[in-house]
Amino acid sequence: MSEQKNTAQLLIIGGGVIGTSIAYHCAKEGIDVLLLEKGTFGAATTSQTARAFRTYFPRKPHDSELAARSLADFKSFATAMGVDLGLANLGLLTVLTNPQQAAELEAELPDHREAGAELELLTAAQAVELNPWLDPDTIEAAIWNPQTYRIKPEVIVEGYAEGARKLGARLLSGITVTGLDAGSGVVSTSAGDFTADAVVIAAGPWSGDVAKMAGLDLPVWGQFAELLHTDPLVTEGDVHDSPFTFHPVSGLKTMGMGKSFLVGLERISKQDGMRDIWFQAAVDELPKWYPQLKDVKLHSAWTGSLDVTPTKSALIGKAGGEHERIFFAAGYTGHGLAQAPISGQIIRDLYLGRQPSVDLTPYSLATNLARLEAF
Numbered sequence: 069m070s071e072q073k074n075t076a077q078l079l080i081i082g083g084g085v086i087g088t089s090i091a092y093h094c095a096k097e098g099i100d101v102l103l104l105e106k107g108t109f110g111a112a113t114t115s116q117t118a119r120a121f122r123t124y125f126p127r128k129p130h131d132s133e134l135a136a137r138s139l140a141d142f143k144s145f146a147t148a149m150g151v152d153l154g155l156a157n158l159g160l161l162t163v164l165t166n167p168q169q170a171a172e173l174e175a176e177l178p179d180h181r182e183a184g185a186e187l188e189l190l191t192a193a194q195a196v197e198l199n200p201w202l203d204p205d206t207i208e209a210a211i212w213n214p215q216t217y218r219i220k221p222e223v224i225v226e227g228y229a230e231g232a233r234k235l236g237a238r239l240l241s242g243i244t245v246t247g248l249d250a251g252s253g254v255v256s257t258s259a260g261d262f263t264a265d266a267v268v269i270a271a272g273p274w275s276g277d278v279a280k281m282a283g284l285d286l287p288v289w290g291q292f293a294e295l296l297h298t299d300p301l302v303t304e305g306d307v308h309d310s311p312f313t314f315h316p317v318s319g320l321k322t323m324g325m326g327k328s329f330l331v332g333l334e335r336i337s338k339q340d341g342m343r344d345i346w347f348q349a350a351v352d353e354l355p356k357w358y359p360q361l362k363d364v365k366l367h368s369a370w371t372g373s374l375d376v377t378p379t380k381s382a383l384i385g386k387a388g389g390e391h392e393r394i395f396f397a398a399g400y401t402g403h404g405l406a407q408a409p410i411s412g413q414i415i416r417d418l419y420l421g422r423q424p425s426v427d428l429t430p431y432s433l434a435t436n437l438a439r440l441e442a443f
Contacts, residue, residue, distance in 0.1 A: 076102035076238070078419060079255055079264035081245055081278055082271035083109040085221060086397050086404050088228035088239070089412030090268055095235035097416055102264065103232070103239045104257060109225050118295060118312070118323055118330055119221060121406050122160045124187060124213035126316045129179040130430040131381055134407040136184025137426070139215060141409035142224075149227035153219050158323070159311040160216035161190075161198050163207055163357065169317060170209040177211070188212040199313050201329075203359050216312050221405050228412075245271075250282040250391045268395040268415055273375040275383075275398035284391050287436045288383060288399040290373035292342045293332075296350060296366040300327040320353045331366060336376055336401070343371075376401045378439035384411060384431040386418050395419065399436075 078094055080087050083105025091103045123139055125131035145153050164170040177187055188211070195210035196202050229239055240259070247256030248267065255262045271278050273290025280286075310324030319334035333350045347366070355362040377383050377399035387394040395418060397411050404411075414424045429435060 073238075074260065074262045076100050076262070076264045078102070078266050078268065079104065079253075079262055080268045080270055081248075081255070082269070082275070082398075083107075083225075083229070083239065083241060084270070084272055084404065085225050085228070085408040086272075086400065086411055087268070087270040088225050088232060089408040090270060090397060090415045091232040091237045091239060091412075092228040092235070093409075093412035093416045094419065095232045095237040097420065099416070099419065101232065101237035102262065103237065104243045104245060104255070104262070105239070105241045106244045108241055109229050109239070118321070118332060119218060120158055120216060120312050120323060121155075121219045122213060122216040122312065123185045123406070124160055124162065124180060124211070124215070125403070126162060126173055126211075126314075127176065128381060128430075129176065129183045130427070131403065131407070132180045132185040133183035133426060134410050135403075136215070138407055138409040139184075142217075142219070145224070145227060149231050151223050151227045151230075153223050153227075156218040157214070158216045158218050159198070160213040161195060161311045161313045162211040162213070163195060163202065163313060163315050164209045164211070165206055165315065165317050165357075166208055173211065173316070174209070185213060186215050188214075199310055201310065201358050201360060202313070203357060206357055219405070224405070224408065228408075245278055245281070248278060248281040248394075250284065250387075250394055253393050264393075266393050266395060266419055268397060270397045272398060272404075273373045275375060275396065279394075279396070282391060282394060284387055284394060285437070286383065286396060286398070286433070287378055287440050288375050291336065291376045292346065292371075293374045293402065294343070294346065294371045295369040296331040296347075297325060297369045298329045298331065298361060298364045298366060301329065301361075301364065302327050315353075315357055318353045318356070320350070320357065322354075322358070329361070330369060334402075336380055374402045375399050378436050379430065382407065382411070382431050383433060383436055384414055385428055385433060387433065396433075 077100040080103040123135040190210040192207035276288040321332040
């Protein structure tokens with residue numbers, strides 16, 4: 069460990085599940101790590117998930133690979149970290165609503181299976197058996213991913229943070245970054261200046277703003293997001309066993325939560341003032357696929373911001389050139405929980421000059437900048 073408190077080999081900006089994973093995996097390799105978090109660990113986007121982990125991301129086999137590679141770490145988390153993640157079987161049911169969509173997603177199943185995702189093609193009847201609230205007349209086919217679990221995100225952050233500390237990493241909260249000099253590695257903060265050989269930007273929705281301090285164009289922005297819940301749907305029992313159900317054609321997501329459904333809508337835009345538009349879209353979409361919920365009211369369960377990118381996949385890599393000291397891991401679009409373990413390993417390998425175990429092309433700065441014009 070560096071003798072001076074304000075120096076480190078690797079300084080990480082951001083204390084969510086991605087930042088703490090990086091801290092742990094790097095400290096485990098003997099790297100002198102310092103992590104700065106402006107609030108409390110895991111209090112921003114990490115805590116604002118649906119508390120579910122999945123290994124299937126339609127049309128994105130590369131994202132399925134990151135999640136599948138992360139699953140083994142989560143299954144051994146209790147042994148390695150001494151904490152219980154509360155892993156409980158949930159399952160992901162992806163509903164396909166027209167022949168073209170069904171054909172396209174069925175054709176890519178081998179790629180997802182090769183990436184490590186367990187997938188089964190289902191009929192409409194089989195889909196309704198898993199989620200009886202669905203309207204069978206709207207279903208062409210479905211894809212079942214049993215590697216989807218309920219999980220406790222705050223425990224993951226706590227486990228990684230404590231594990232990193234035991235390995236000698238220094239994790240400081242309540243510190244706001246105010247400047248970043250790419251050439252010298254000096255990070256200016258509300259608590260003074262820190263100096264590092266390398267800096268990792270893992271600040272979630274604020275990653276783009278942090279990068280700008282160093283003159284780096286990192287196409288990550290914060291987008292409005294909201295999770296909703298329905299009125300109670302049953303008087304006896306609950307709908308807790310209803311699987312995570314996803315409609316790719318509309319972005320609608322539901323999951324049983326006690327006597328209600330948790331409801332989300334996956335739509336990406338850089339437009340401001342989206343809340344009313346987004347909420348009405350969720351209200352309109354729900355009864356299309358769940359006729360029994362036609363008159364059920366929706367209420368806010370959480371409102372906040374997600375870090376998103378032009379590719380709708382994360383940005384993971386090393387900046388290079390005049391920004392040689394800077395690494396980044398941000399823009400997970402709400403999927404950071406599923407990809408945190410492997411992301412920590414990737415940044416560790418890049419810092420040590422190793423070849424990462426996965427192809428980073430889909431997550432590169434060049435790929436995202438090329439897609440930026442569409443927004």
